[in-house]
Amino acid sequence: MPPVPHLTTALSGPILELEKRILEAMPTIEHWFRGKWQSHTVPFYCSVDLRNSGFKLAPVDTNLFPGGFNNLNQEFLPLCVQAMMAAVEKICPDAHSILLVPENHTRNTFYFQNIAVLQGIMRHAGMNVRVGSLLPDITSATTIHLPGGNSLILEPIRRKNNRLSVENFDPCAVLLNNDLSGGIPEILKDLEQIVIPPLHAGWSTRRKSQHFFAYDSVAQEFAELIKIDPWLINPYFSSCGKIDFHEKKGEDCVAAAVDEILKELKEKYKQYGVHEKPFVIVKADSGTYGMGIMTVKDSEEVYKLNRKQRNKMAIVKEGLSVSHVLVQEGVYTFESINQAVAEPVVYMIDRYVVGGFYRVHTGRGMDENLNAPGMHFVPLAFDSSCVLPDHEALPDAAPNRFYAYGVVARLALLAAALELDRSSPRSS
Known part of the structure; x- marks a missing residue:
């Protein structure tokens, strides 16, 4: 299976020297990645938000509990199934049954469509999959009706000794599509079954600054490998703790980092x-869903937040207070679809890029966060020929541009592997 599918993209802008360098170095890059996966445990699945500014291509967020499988083009499903087979064989070679645990915080139909697609991918990969809910009001099998006539059955999770199950189903492994923002529930602790991703990958313990610290070392090594300036693929960042936006505590640290x-x-x-x-x-x-984010062009703006802005920055998903922030270089996106600002999101299962989509927002600018209410998604579509990047074409031709996206997304995936290695309870 090729590491990256051949895709069309929304952008056909100026030829990027960076893309040219990546394309020319393809054999070297793929050999380097193969070596890395022999010495690091690749995350089970992952999505990476990229920004392409025309002069820079960099990841700005990495999600280890991706929730947008429903936004992938249907033609990507065979790739997803093949990659899923590889992922499951590593974790549980004799696996035939997996319990899928979704988010608690949402009853969003689109999110449940994501769960249904993920369940379908795993079934096509030869797994028996049931969906077990942690919600206390799910006390019996509950059918969720989805658009298009599909449905999803949520079942109450039971724990006996150190194993999770649903009725008449004893799974080999537990797959989380729940990012644990609200903490690790007792029912998930100390299980004898394999839990994927591991509990320390959840936002109750994970920090974005730790991820970008790991990414920094990956980007440096990769930049030396293909002889580029690491800044072209790596956003500057810093972090600040002891933050309280309501009480205006920690502002000096944030302002200094911005400066x-x-x-x-x-x-x-x-x-x-x-x-x-x-x-x-x-x-x-820590956290996701585009909450607790602001764009800053002058450090004085940090001190001048109004009450509404402070409230927005102080609380994230599941009502959790923000006490630590990542201060990150803003990367412009010069991509657009129908005059609306867009950014690519690349999806991976195991070490394989399996597809992606554009996150599009008609109400946001090229210097703003697009993961916000009002966004919509446009699936990336296969090009007519679908095997490998086209070395005869220009570097910014659609398949070559997406090859570059896949390379940078896999750098973020490798950084996530390093990050999880370092934060594993076994390594402390």
Whole structure:
């Protein structure tokens, strides 16, 4: 199976020297990745938000509990199934039954469509899959009706000794599509079954700053491998703790980090002849769903937040307070679909890129977070020929551009592997 499918993209902009370098180095890159996967445990599945500014291509977020399988193009499903077979064989070679545990916080139909697609992928890979809910009000098998006539059955999870089950079903492994933002439930602790991703991958313990610290080392090594400036694939970042936006605590740390990153960016923009105004993103150091995020172009803005802005920054998913923030270089996105700002999201199962989609927002600018209410998704579509990047075409031809996206997404996947190795209870 090729590591990256051959896709069309929304962007056909200027030829990027970065993409040219990545394309020319393809054999070297693939050999390097193969070596890395021999010495690191690849996450079970992962999605990466990328931003392509025309002069830089970098990951800005990495999700280890991806919730958008329903947004993938249907033509990607064979790739998903093949990759799922590889992923399951590593974890549970004799696996035939898996309990899938979804999020608690949402009854969103689109999210349940994601669960249904994920369940379908695993069934096509030869697994028996049942969906077990942690919600206390799910006391018996409950059918969720989905658009298109499909349905999903949620069942109450039972624990006996150190095993989870649903009625008449004793699974080999437990697959979480629940990112544990609200903490690790007692029912999931100390199980004898394999839990994937591991509990320490959840947002109750994980930090974005730890991920980008790992990514920093990956990007440096990769940049040396193909002889590029690591900044072209790596956003500057810093982190601050002891934050309380309501009480205005920790603002000096945030403002100082913003100043430092803006100073570094001005030098880089000058070096590369970039005429845009540099900006910084301040976001909660854990959590997802685009909550607790703001765009900053001057450190003084940190001190001038109004009450509404402070409330927005202080609380994230499941009502959790923000006490740590990631201060990250803002990467422009110059991609658009029908005049709306877009960013690619790349999906991986095991070490394989299995597809992706564009997150599109008609109400946001190219320097803003697009993961916000009002966004919609446009699946990436296969090109007519679908095997490998086209070495005869220009570097910004659709399949070649997506090859570059797949490479940078896999760098983030490798960083996640390093991050989980370092944070594993076994390594402490």
